[in-house]
Amino acid sequence: MKRAAILGFPVEHSLSPILHNAGYTAAGLDDWIYERIPCTEKDLPRIVSQADDSYRGFSVTMPGKFAALQFADEATERARLIGSANTLTRTEHGWRADNTDCEGIQAALDELIDDTVLPTRAVLIGAGGTARPAIWALGQRGITHLTVINRSDRRAELQSLVEHFGLDCGFTSFDDDIEQITMAADVIISTVPSAGIEPHIAQLGHAPTFDVIYEPWPTPLVVRSAANGHRTVGGHVMLAAQSYSQFEQFTGIYAPRDAMRQALEAYLS
Incomplete structure (x- = not known):
């Protein structure tokens, strides 16, 4: 079994599992599961460093985004520039930090303008x-x-x-x-x-x-x-779009965008 999870506190209401698990189903990744893990900023280094090899990546919501960047072994240029990370991906060199929230906002602007x-x-x-x-x-x-x-x-x-x-x-x-x-x-x-x-x-x-x-x-x-x-656009567009790159970084395959967004919209409706 391969795993990914959302880290945050509180985290029980996070909709990220809906997006990622819908993506796994659509992509035929039957051996993948996405979970919620309660995690404070202080807990993040311990939880991530102790995660077994089945965990391929973590989405990070508040309050851990600044801690995620500080903890990572390497970081993308945009994560360093933004100063926080919502994505941690296991690599052969350790954990890589990225910030895909900016992709979510770009997608919202594409629909808005x-x-x-x-x-x-x-x-x-x-x-x-x-x-x-x-x-x-x-x-x-x-x-x-x-x-x-x-x-x-x-x-x-x-x-x-x-x-x-x-x-x-x-x-x-x-x-x-x-x-x-x-x-x-x-x-x-x-x-x-x-x-x-x-x-x-x-x-x-x-x-x-x-x-x-x-x-x-x-x-x-x-x-x-x-x-x-x-024109108006809501945060569901950002939430969906920021998850696509996370999905791809964790799994190494192209995210089934339509299936993921449809699952989110069906849940919200």
Whole structure:
């Protein structure tokens, strides 16, 4: 039996097993199984280092993404640049860290942005862990102007990413004129729980919107943006797309994308 698992705390509600196990079934990998393992940031080095050879890889959710990068024997360039990892893959050299969250956000942006539009201005709500792969994806997309809206000024933590992509980046709080900022944006990415921004929803929903939240759905921000005539995409797109590369790194075969996403959407519906 070959295994992979999601590490996190809490982890019992993770939907990653639905995606990966659906992929195993579709690909005929009858000797593979994907599990949930409760794991704090402090526990991660012990759990991964003691995993037997049947474990080929681990998906990592909070609070272990920073610990995963620090623990790994090697890391991809994007994981080092983002500063965290959601993927650990066993190799002949030890454990390799990667960050596939950025692929998930890229997929969401692909569905959100019209091919005929060349976006240049983006608004990022929140400056936590998901903000990092979001900036990476926006930089890859060709965004040149970024405004980060957050309750506290965390520009120092994001500065290396901003500088890598040469972004003209401003940081602001919810006390500023965020309605004017969002009305000038080509795309909005929200990485925060809905409750934290609910008092400001009317000021935020003025551009195509990707909300990383997928449950409950739709979020108040998505409802407002859609009511204003803008495209919207939910976090289920990111969740599915970030799993494809994980699947391929763990198993060494191409991920059955359609089957995996259909399984997730069927569960959520």
